[in-house]
Amino acid sequence: MARTGIWLLLASLTLPGCAENGSARPQSGTDAPSGSASAPTFTRGASSTAPSGTTAVAVAPSASALEASPTASASASADLGPLPDVEVTNIGMHIGGEANTAAEKQPIREAVHKHYDDFRRCYGKLESPPKEATFGVDMRIEGAGGHAKISNPRNTFDDDAITSCFVAVFETVDFPKSKKGIAQMVSFSLRFRRK
Structure with a gap:
């Protein structure tokens, strides 16, 4: 598709x-x-x-x-300029229909972690970034892995552009094949805290 x-x-x-x-x-x-x-x-x-x-x-x-x-992607467009001094932390993840063990979550967490600098650059585009904010999405990751379908973005930012930037970064994440080889619905949240 x-x-x-x-x-x-x-x-x-x-x-x-x-x-x-x-x-x-x-x-x-x-x-x-x-x-x-x-x-x-x-x-x-x-x-x-x-x-x-x-x-x-x-x-x-x-x-x-x-x-x-x-390709013109969030990563490509977000890679200009210095990284803002902001800590990015995964504060929540739920994999639908799974036991949600650390071993099940680790490959997903690692795939997203590779893009933390892109998330930082999105955050740096804010004119008045908050001291702390959260952003989360739901992702459908096919059993074969690859790019997820992103839905239901939710955040504490009051800026549509930052939401679009974060969603675009999530869309560039290349997820690994699931151990069971079946699609997964994942709820994933990040916290941004200025240092």
């Missing part, structure tokens, strides 16, 4: 700018925002037209090519 969204996004970004000769044409007067990935340039092969009775089809890059290329 997420890959379908990526393809639709790529199509909407690249198809309107295609020139007659098949190469991507830059839009005049617009520059890509700082830190964003530029759109790829496409060039047709030797034949400029499809043979009669056939339909020309655009070939999409392979999944491995997409994974290897940089």
